[in-house]
Amino acid sequence: MAPPNEVDKTIHDKATGDAYETATRHEAEKSLKLYAGWFCPFVQRTWITLEEKKIDYQYIEINPYHKDPDFLKLNPRGLVPTLAVPIPAPKGDTHPTSNGDSKASSTQGRPLRPLYESIVIAEYLDEHFADASKYGPRLLPEGDDELAAYERARCRLWIDHISSRIVPAFYRFLQHTPEKNSQYTIDDARSALLGAIKTFVEQLIEMDSERDSLSSSPGPWFLGGRFSLVDITLIPWALRLFLIDHYKKPDGVGIPEPGKGGNDEEIWNRWRTWFAEVQKRDSIMSTLSKRDRYIEVYKRYAEDETGSQVGQATRGGSSLP
Known part of the structure; x- marks a missing residue:
């Protein structure tokens, strides 16, 4: 991959307008974390899905051309959007929590696993947060028929x-x-x-x-x-x-x-x-x-x-x- 050019280095570091207000509302620590670049259309797919489904999440701005080392520990591919998902460890799993020795961080003992690819993330959110009494409507047709x-x-x-x-x-x-x-x-x-x-x-x-x-x-x-x-x-x-x-x-x-x-x-x-x-x-x-x-x-x-x-x-x- 070619090194970033000077235009890449000067990307505005946060969203503006309505998107800034939305990002600000989601700054607080949450177990579900969206690592995002405000200008990225692939990110916007995920962001729309989170808002449409009324899911609680933390928004974390990433410059995709100058990635934070902690972000790369979570997702070595360095792609945005990345959704950090808290997954209960399988029984007997001794995978370490975030202490500087692992590629997975944790929140309250629950290891975070990365999901990327915007459509994969959207389908995960739609399926996992399916309860219409708590979340927004399903985004794909439902039913077993x-x-x-x-x-x-x-x-x-x-x-x-x-x-x-x-x-x-x-x-x-x-x-x-x-x-x-x-x-x-x-x-x-x-x-x-x-x-x-x-x-x-x-x-x-x-x-x-x-x-x-x-x-x-x-x-x-x-x-x-x-x-x-x-x-x-x-x-x-x-x-x-x-x-x-x-x-x-x-x-x-x-x-x-x-x-x-x-x-x-x-x-x-x-x-x-x-x-x-x-x-x-x-x-x-x-x-x-x-x-x-x-x-x-x-x-x-x-x-x-x-x-x-x-x-x-x-x-x-x-x-x-």
């Missing part, structure tokens, strides 16, 4: 589409610089991103039609009136599309204005309906910092100078870490 199993599988298919198609296309577009990217044009990058988004929105329209035929729950989300992990998976990047508009002028992302979508007008109207609801939801807006801070941080991506693992993967044409 065949239909529920199918619906969960369908959710995971579209979670994969977002993670493997939309997210890499976002970074490929944002990092495009003509002097460094001769293998593809900015129009290629724009087309790939818009195409991946349109495929997702076409699925929303198809599911709307299914619900209409079944007189099922209407609503703007992937599961109709029910907010889900599929929505959470995409939201942080949808909220950061403005960065492409800012840095890749004059055409930006290229989503058409209302009434100018041509044959795709229905698709982009459905996208606007979904995105309008995104901007109203408390768990989302309370984990979002001020726009100017994102513009500052993502400059290194827009100029293709980032030393991040995501940036390097995009630059090298490999899968995201």
Whole structure:
């Protein structure tokens, strides 16, 4: 991995706006700990999930380019988000607690184990904190019947589409610089991103039609009136599309204005309906910092100078870490 550049070293050290208020409310010591970088969209997936599920947690800000040694003891990969989870030791387990000799720390005798990968963390939180009388609603369909199993599988298919198609296309577009990217044009990058988004929105329209035929729950989300992990998976990047508009002028992302979508007008109207609801939801807006801070941080991506693992993967044409 290339060493961090000067832009990486000067990252603002805390969230701003509503996200700052949320982080401040969760500064107190708790057994469940979120190690986070305020600007990271993968972190925001986890953060939205914690807020949506109404789970008590401690927020700990980490600069992912200059990692604290204690954080690396917990998670040697050094990735954010990392969720430190208190796990009762199995019977007979003599794994040491945190005394400087172990890679696992402990809280009141319960060793902390790291979870990383934002979707893995979200599914863990949804499953472990499942009691609706104590926590927020489930984020994947529940039930042991065949239909529920199918619906969960369908959710995971579209979670994969977002993670493997939309997210890499976002970074490929944002990092495009003509002097460094001769293998593809900015129009290629724009087309790939818009195409991946349109495929997702076409699925929303198809599911709307299914619900209409079944007189099922209407609503703007992937599961109709029910907010889900599929929505959470995409939201942080949808909220950061403005960065492409800012840095890749004059055409930006290229989503058409209302009434100018041509044959795709229905698709982009459905996208606007979904995105309008995104901007109203408390768990989302309370984990979002001020726009100017994102513009500052993502400059290194827009100029293709980032030393991040995501940036390097995009630059090298490999899968995201």
